[in-house]
Amino acid sequence: MPRYALKIEYHGAPFRGWQRQHDHPSVQATIEAALRRLDPSIDKITAAGRTDAGVHATAQVAHVNMSREWDPFRLGEAVNHHMRPAPVAIIGVAPVSDEFHARFSALGRHYVFRLVARRAPITLEAGLVWQVRKPLDSAAMQEGADRLLGHHDFTTFRSTMCQADSPFKTLDRLTITEVPHATGIEYRFDVRARSFLHNQVRSFVGTLERVGRGHWTPDDVTAALKARDRAACGPVCPPYGLYLAHVEYPEDPFART
Structure with a gap:
């Protein structure tokens, strides 16, 4: 399954933080919901770190496995379209190897x-x-x-x-x-x-x-x-x-x- 790294910008005020939570909005759940509009097989995305409620990001990084190959620009545009009007934006997409891990590969x-x-x-x-x-x-x-x-x-x-x-x-x-x-x-x-x-x-x-x-x-x-x-x-x-x-x-x- 092709793996992509996502560079993410978000305003943290509306969210209970990065991590998906039951009955509370999160950045992770917002992005995952948009991705599933493109690929229903997606389970989850993995981030470099979990930011707390109210914390912002100008360059969070996550990775996701897709069921087919995407042009990186088109993938970012499509995810951003489906996230509107949430204050979250994919500002970069890059194909990466299966060895890349947003959290564990980080220095x-x-x-x-x-x-x-x-x-x-x-x-x-x-x-x-x-x-x-x-x-x-x-x-x-x-x-x-x-x-x-x-x-x-x-x-x-x-x-x-x-x-x-x-x-x-x-x-x-x-x-x-x-x-x-x-x-x-x-x-x-x-x-x-x-x-x-x-x-x-x-x-x-x-x-x-x-x-x-x-x-x-x-x-x-x-x-x-x-x-x-x-x-x-x-x-x-x-x-x-x-x-x-x-x-x-x-x-x-x-x-x-």
């Missing part, structure tokens, strides 16, 4: 979190950024972020509902960049690792925002990490500023599309 995931500081309410980007009212100390947040880099037991920054076998992960990058924003400042968190624990990125951002406000110091971040205790974590930030921005593979399946 790393890249998330971006957008936090905007301004007094006026967010209007045009409501539901797409987390807003705070006062500017933050980005240098202090970066110093706190640097304390989290490397291989650690991240129990403190792991949801109690996390199903991962181990709390140990290697954080490769956590950088904070200031970006001009209308009447305010956007703090863009660039977070990269091979894989993440449940709520790990949102736990990082919520904790670092506390550092940026001056309520914590970078040393408090180190102490929280060493505590290996969920109760030592700062507040978990809302999901709607978080984006799955890139999934890395040994060879980019979309490089030729």
